[in-house]
Amino acid sequence: MDRPDTFKPIHEASSLGERVSWLISLRWLAIIGVFAIVIVAAQVFHVRLRSKELFAIGGFLAVVNTLFFLMCRVFRVKEDRVGGRARILANAQITTDLVVLAALIRYTGGIENPFAFYFIFHIIVSGTLLPPRDAWVQAGIAIALFCGMVELERLGVIRHYHVPELAPMGLYRNMLYVTATVAAFASTMCLAAFTAISITRLVRVQQRESAALIDQLQQAYNRLGELERSKSQYMRRVSHELRSPLAAIQSLLTMVEESLTGEGKSAERELVGRAVRRTDQALKLVSDLLVLARSQEARFAVGLKEVSLSRAVREVAGSLQPRADKAGVTLAVDCPPDLAPVLGDPESVEQLVTNLASNAIKYTPRGGRVSVSAAAQQDSIVLTVSDTGIGISEEDLPSVFDEFYRGKNARELQEQGTGLGLSIVKSILDALQAKVHVESAIGQGTTFVVTIPKARAGDAKARPGA
Numbered sequence: 001m002d003r004p005d006t007f008k009p010i011h012e013a014s015s016l017g018e019r020v021s022w023l024i025s026l027r028w029l030a031i032i033g034v035f036a037i038v039i040v041a042a043q044v045f046h047v048r049l050r051s052k053e054l055f056a057i058g059g060f061l062a063v064v065n066t067l068f069f070l071m072c073r074v075f076r077v078k079e080d081r082v083g084g085r086a087r088i089l090a091n092a093q094i095t096t097d098l099v100v101l102a103a104l105i106r107y108t109g110g111i112e113n114p115f116a117f118y119f120i121f122h123i124i125v126s127g128t129l130l131p132p133r134d135a136w137v138q139a140g141i142a143i144a145l146f147c148g149m150v151e152l153e154r155l156g157v158i159r160h161y162h163v164p165e166l167a168p169m170g171l172y173r174n175m176l177y178v179t180a181t182v183a184a185f186a187s188t189m190c191l192a193a194f195t196a197i198s199i200t201r202l203v204r205v206q207q208r209e210s211a212a213l214i215d216q217l218q219q220a221y222n223r224l225g226e227l228e229r230s231k232s233q234y235m236r237r238v239s240h241e242l243r244s245p246l247a248a249i250q251s252l253l254t255m256v257e258e259s260l261t262g263e264g265k266s267a268e269r270e271l272v273g274r275a276v277r278r279t280d281q282a283l284k285l286v287s288d289l290l291v292l293a294r295s296q297e298a299r300f301a302v303g304l305k306e307v308s309l310s311r312a313v314r315e316v317a318g319s320l321q322p323r324a325d326k327a328g329v330t331l332a333v334d335c336p337p338d339l340a341p342v343l344g345d346p347e348s349v350e351q352l353v354t355n356l357a358s359n360a361i362k363y364t365p366r367g368g369r370v371s372v373s374a375a376a377q378q379d380s381i382v383l384t385v386s387d388t389g390i391g392i393s394e395e396d397l398p399s400v401f402d403e404f405y406r407g408k409n410a411r412e413l414q415e416q417g418t419g420l421g422l423s424i425v426k427s428i429l430d431a432l433q434a435k436v437h438v439e440s441a442i443g444q445g446t447t448f449v450v451t452i453p454k455a456r457a458g459d460a461k462a463r464p465g466a
Helices: 010-043 051-074 084-106 114-129 132-155 175-259 266-300 309-327 346-362 408-413 421-432
Strands: 305-307 330-334 342-344 369-377 380-387 435-441 445-453
Touching: 010 051, 010 084, 010 114, 051 084, 084 114, 084 132, 114 132, 114 175, 132 175, 175 266, 305 346, 309 330, 309 346, 309 369, 309 380, 342 346, 342 421, 342 445, 346 369, 346 380, 346 421, 346 445, 421 435, 421 445
Parallel strands: 330 369
Antiparallel strands: 305 342, 369 380, 380 445, 435 445
């Protein structure tokens, strides 16, 4: 890592280029201020000023600032990743400002003008923008310009322009006053440069430490993403390997159960029936684990495309209608066909709607109602799945998306369940960069409101972490 007082980091070079442009913009305000102050002082307060000379200096500064602006555009200072051109232009601007300020001070009373201490602003700017050595050079230039002007006026080499309204006549020849003012000016400039450099150095150290921390966090995040992907792939492989033998075992047990007929076979048939149900439960768990692994891997997918949510809702509703009829639950769908598409994986989007709707049917008693609707809302599509089922308790709400979690009333209504349905939903929502809000009350039903961003032209096909 570079020493704190060096000026090499890329982010600082880029920052200098931007601040050079900011300095040009700020100078336009200073130019306007010069003209305004001269006019107000002369016309309102009747201060006797060298207006022509002051207007000429202001005009000169405007021309120079225009040149600086053009140089920034021609040399593309904002794009200077090394900082060389930006540094040269920054030094040139600050030196020019110091010379112009010295000229303004000279024509408005010289050492008698209390505004001479405006030099301090340029020293602070140089200490903030420039490397320490350059800042000290600018402080030296400021001290040399002011002290040189004062001494030349005192010796009579150049003319002194007295402003009666500002100070008594002859102060510029008063040796004690001149010495005290020069000493105060020089020490103030040095203290300003030292303070600005010290503070800027501390800020740059903090910037480097923050950049290093951000880099470490990014590496940790990438590593975490790799581990998450490896875990999902491993879970998918294991689930896939388990599903085939479990399906075979289930088929064989079903055949054995069907063959056990006649008297004296009821006990054996009951035992085999239990095995069939347990195997079916294990197979359902493996299937859900496989779906969960696929949904988690969707976050790293690079083949995302536009998906019609309205089509997915209609297809899911059609496939779940027999289950709803069997459960004695009314399934209502309200989804306009012209909804804007969302960006995702068609299988995952369909799985999202399936899990929410089937969950609602599963936990809604006979005679209840499940509603699935979708509507456009600004830059998003809002999917709402509500039911009049058993509801979710307040204490269970924060955990409904946790893996293998089932609420107490859900376990009482349905003894069997993997507790992975809503975990799959949450994983799919993360992949879609969507948000979900849940409202529920025991015995009154549950409403899931999912907000999915619309697919936009030119959307990246890769998600963060890919």
